[in-house]
Amino acid sequence: MPSIEQTLKSAQSQLIQAGLVDSPKLDAELLLCNILQVNRTYLFTWPEKDVSPEQSITFQANLQKRLSGHPIAHIIGHREFWGLDLIVSKDTLIPRPDTETLIEAVLSLKEVSDPNKNCSIVDLGTGSGAIALALKSELPHCTISALDQSLPALEVAKQNAQNNRLEVEFLHSNWFSAIEQQQFDCIVSNPPYIEDDDPHLQQGDVRFEPLSALTSGSDGLNDIRLIIDQAWLHLYKQGWLVIEHGYNQAESINQLFQKAGYQNLQLHKDLAGNPRISLGQKT
Template sequence: MTRIDQLLAHAAQIDSPTAQLDAELLLAFVLEKPRSYLYTWPDKTVTEAQVAAFMTLLERRQRGEPVAYLLGRQGFWTLDLQVAKHTLIPRADTELLVESALQLADASSTLKVLDLGTGTGALALALASERPLWAVTGVDRIESAVALAQNNQRQLQLANVEFLSSHWFSALTAQRYDLIVSNPPYIADNDPHLQQGDVRFEPLSALVSGPDGLDDIRLIIAQAPSYLTANGWLLLEHGFDQASAVRELLQQAGFIDVSSQRDLSGHQRISLGRLPSLS
């Protein structure tokens, strides 16, 4: 019979920068137990069926498949979200968008907020969970992504957020928002990083945006003024080396108070600007 500690010791040798964590998450998933159980009961034996299931997941991870896709779940902000292969995996760096948006208005405000390219709904759901008085809308052009975000909403029981099918602003005629956030595709179509790590398994439509990675950002910045209220804010995630270009695009489109903010690694990861009032 195979024990928990034996499985973990074997699995920790896989070719992954987070091998130990990967093994713990996958084994806890197979056993339907929290990770703490693995170290509380290291000498517990595992059934042959559980060993087989664990080894299958481990082999898929060894080939590079992201743990989030293997588990079907990913943590973001304070939320546990369902993920699928047709959506981008929410990442910790994107939480900077949430932090920055929350700093623009306090909990007593009643803003209308739009999340463009919502995917799993991570940004929209995080903002809705922190600001119950905000009316949040998340849109995505992929119908299955909209369905996934709606399912996450139901699981989290958040009533102040809705998800719609829309290719950026296409289905939002005559609507205005106080705040627009987006983590759009921003990788150049020939970027070598597309052949490395987890992104090999993520949908290209959520990653790639033209020769310099800025095609979708250009479109969003150009069209956003027609959907923002006076003094409304636009916040965009972008590549680590794109901040200067994005700030210039924002300024050319008439945004003021333009700035960039740094992520956990010290890179300028998001840029934002305010649409001035007509007066």
């Protein structure tokens, strides 16, 4: 029987040969942890432990999925985001580390971070619930609603809320349709923002994610235009709109914010130093 160390080395070599060179070591470790039901520390501590024939068969089957391009998160069924373990499925986007920049941006706002204030936040297009749940974990005093037009995505988000013991209201909604008469202290969204003909849609993990959660018109801004325009009616005075967007869309979005009347505009950069999160305040 192969050892943990032998299994990992073989898998890492196959991943590199297949051109999956971004994180072959981590990919192999995550796949094996999922099969053995252990954490990565166990792999480092017990590299000589045997992997049973049954475990090897399942591991190799999952490795073949990864070699064919399937995202790790879909293979093992979950992803870590902001310290939360989240279920993911083909019906939701896979939470990205860069989106944690959005969480940081919201936490920097005194209008929502004050524990003595009863603030309200709505997350548009919540998907797996990653943003809403991360915010609730940091801002337990805030009332948080999470909206999505995909019923399967909402089921995933509800399960994640239950698993992480976080109380969030989930609503079936096409953007603002379910909250027409409501206002909030903060509106957040990681909406579709990729151009319809972007060649990257045929590469990497996004090939296996819902297209409706990725693309938004010829310039990628159709949904963002709608959100910026309609959010004004759903914000209290001094309320904030916080949007994630593409690295090359910051200037266009700044102009959309200004045209709609938002003030105190801010821009936050992601982990790679690219402009990623834009904020505007209704004053």
